[in-house]
Amino acid sequence: QFCTELTGITQGLIDKEGSSNTIESVVDAWNEWCFVNDLLPQSEHLANACVVTCGDWDLKTMWSKQQSTSKCNNPCLFHSW
Numbered sequence: 001q002f003c004t005e006l007t008g009i010t011q012g013l014i015d016k017e018g019s020s021n022t023i024e025s026v027v028d029a030w031n032e033w034c035f036v037n038d039l040l041p042q043s044e045h046l047a048n049a050c051v052v053t054c055g056d057w058d059l060k061t062m063w064s065k066q067q068s069t070s071k072c073n074n075p076c077l078f079h080s081w
Contacts, residue, residue, distance in 0.1 A: 024072040031076055040076050051077050 004010050034040050039049040053059055059078055067074055 023066065023070045027072045027075055031073065034076055041079075049077060 034049070041047045051059065063078060066072075
């Protein structure tokens with residue numbers, strides 16, 4: 001319910017409309033958005049932005065599994081959190 005209220009996306013909408021987005025296309029769009037908005041790290045130790053998660057599970061555990069399954073690029077801001 002929280003996510004539906006936040007995004008307006010419902011399961012019915014996904015079931016009816018589907019999605020033409022793949023994880024690969026979303027990661028590419030995310031990286032492009034970060035580039036356009038000057039959010040990419042300037043160097044290994046000088047970040048312009050950060051990704052906020054609730055613990056290590058999101059990026060350390062789940063994202064690494066998703067990335068290996070889909071073989072997509074690693075988003076630039078997902079290197080550290």
